Amino acid sequence: MYELFKNLGAWLVSGEQWAGSDGIGHRLAEHLQYSLLATLIAAAIALPVGLLIGHTGRGAFVAINLSSFGRALPTVGLVVLVFLASGLSMWPVYIALVALAIPSIVTNTYAGMTAVDPEVRDAARGQGMRWHQVLFQVELPLAMPLIMTGLRLALIQVVATATIAAYVSFGGLGRYVFDGLAQRDLVQVLGGAVLVAVVAVVLDLALSALQRALFRHRPAKSA
Amino acid sequence: MTVDWSWISDHTDDLTTLTLSHLQAALTAVLLGLVVSLPLAVVAHRVRPLRGLLLGLSNVLFTIPSxxxxxxLLPVSGLTRTTTVIGLTIYTLVVLLRNTVEGLDSVPAKTKEAAKAMGTRPLRTLLTVELPLAxxxxxxxxxxxxxxxxxxVSVATYIGDGxxxxxxxxxxxxxxxxxxxxxxxxTLLLALVADALLVTLQYVLTPWTRRKRSA
Known part of the structure; x- marks a missing residue:
């Protein structure tokens, strides 16, 4: 066990391991690229949907049940399914990651919108604001903390799951996990797992710190 | 992409075995999670300094990819069912701990005081007043x-189970x-049926919430 940890430490810090196109630096960049792009696409789809459902109050059933559907959907199965349908392309990775990210964003955006005090909304309408002014100048800013929480949760889930890109022959930090499993090289498998875990934890801490700094003046609300 | 229906009818036995093994791994993990999280939640609820530590620690665990x-866990328990169950238990633990602490927090202070005033002992208050209300x-x-x-559970397919x-x-x-x-x-069907059964179980276990609504 001690030997294993020593080798793992050596693997993580060796300069050789960090350099080149299959080095940790490059794999880390790939991993972040998949994760950020997938989260952005998911946000572009999920934010308008969540805002619309929250603003109109229609389709609330969808917003509430989407998150439990998202939780139940096995990502591994989804990736393989899209892979078999589309062949060797980036589609399986992005479709699976986007599908994973959408529920948290829609549900939290909707939750943020319903948490807006109805009297504030009425007051805005009473002042003669149009629907888009109410939405963008009143509801959206008030719902922002919970919307941010949704984006953060989505990004963390996506970073954790982007590991499977390597399963369908792409890069990212999952490369080490799957190559290591294939080569029975436990040090490499553990190295990959530790790196993914560290990236996820660090991103989560950084984003929650950013969130606290941005919304310092707001009373704390839990998701 | 077409479904080969004859494959399904030829493999009903395998499918049943896999479904049962799937369900067994998930349910064992939830039960273990409950057994571990209940005492931890009571401690986190009663001892304020430990609360932040326990909840923070479990949040970090939740961030680690499955x-x-x-x-x-491979160096500890190898390519076995034990690895699957321990891994899943860690995940369920996080959700169960957070919700149990929140549930205990949601019990009104007056109710607890009333129990104390009637001479109910702390352990009995926990079991017969706080936990049911939570x-x-x-x-x-x-x-x-x-x-x-x-x-x-299906993620464990990478370590030969799943x-x-x-x-x-x-x-x-x-x-x-x-x-x-x-x-x-x-998988989706299993999740749906399990969720529906739990909703029914909750309905049966908490008759007082129904009475309040009909009154």
């Missing part, structure tokens, strides 16, 4: 944990979509 957890919030956690565990997840690797290696589709559908 494949990473399974892999990190049950709706705890059950919400149990539902989330169960659905999540059922979905996550119940229905084995259908994904099988279909992937043979370039044959039918097992994958069947695996996804069965």
């Amino acid at each position: 494949i990473a957890i399974f892999v990190l 049950l709706p919030v705890i059950m919400a956690g149990v539902r989330i944990a169960t659905v999540m565990a059922i979905s996550l 119940g229905l997840g084995q259908l994904f690797t099988d279909g992937f290696q043979r370039n044959f979509p039918t097992p994958v589709i069947v695996g996804v559908v069965l």
Whole structure:
């Protein structure tokens, strides 16, 4: 066990391991690229949907049940399914990651919108604001903390799951996990797992710190 | 992408075995999660300084990717069912701990004072007053944990277990979509049925919430 940890430490810090196109630096960049792009696409789809459902109050059933559907959907199965349908392309990775990210964003955006005090909304309408002014100048800013929480949760889930890109022959930090499993090289498998875990934890801490700094003046609300 | 229906009828025995093994892994993890999280939640609820530590620690655990957890357990328990169950338990633990603490917090202080004034001992208050009143919030956690565990079992296919997840690797290696589709559908169905059963269980266990609504 001690030997294993020593080798793992050596693997993580060796300069050789960090350099080149299959080095940790490059794999880390790939991993972040998949994760950020997938989260952005998911946000572009999920934010308008969540805002619309929250603003109109229609389709609330969808917003509430989407998150439990998202939780139940096995990502591994989804990736393989899209892979078999589309062949060797980036589609399986992005479709699976986007599908994973959408529920948290829609549900939290909707939750943020319903948490807006109805009297504030009425007051805005009473002042003669149009629907888009109410939405963008009143509801959206008030719902922002919970919307941010949704984006953060989505990004963390996506970073954790982007590991499977390597399963369908792409890069990212999952490369080490799957190559290591294939080569029975436990040090490499553990190295990959530790790196993914560290990236996820660090991103989560950084984003929650950013969130606290941005919304310092707001009373704390839990998701 | 077409479904080969004859494959399904030819493999009903295998599918039953995989479904049962899938369910066994998920349910064991949720039960273990409950056994571990209940005492921890009571401690976190009563001892303020420990509360932040326990909840913070469990949040960090939740951020660690599931494949990473399974892999990190390999030196401890190897390519076995134990690894699957421990990995899943860690995930359910996080959700169950948070919800149980929130549930205990939601019990009105006056109710606890009334129990104390009637001479009820702390342990008895916990078992007969606090836990029952916290049950709706705890059950919400149990539902989330169960659905999540059922979905996550398939990740363990990478370490050679994974119940229905084995259908994904099988279909992937043979370039044959039918097992994958069947695996996804069965996983979703399991989650749906388990969730419905838990809602029913909660309905039966908390008759007072019904009476309040009809009054």
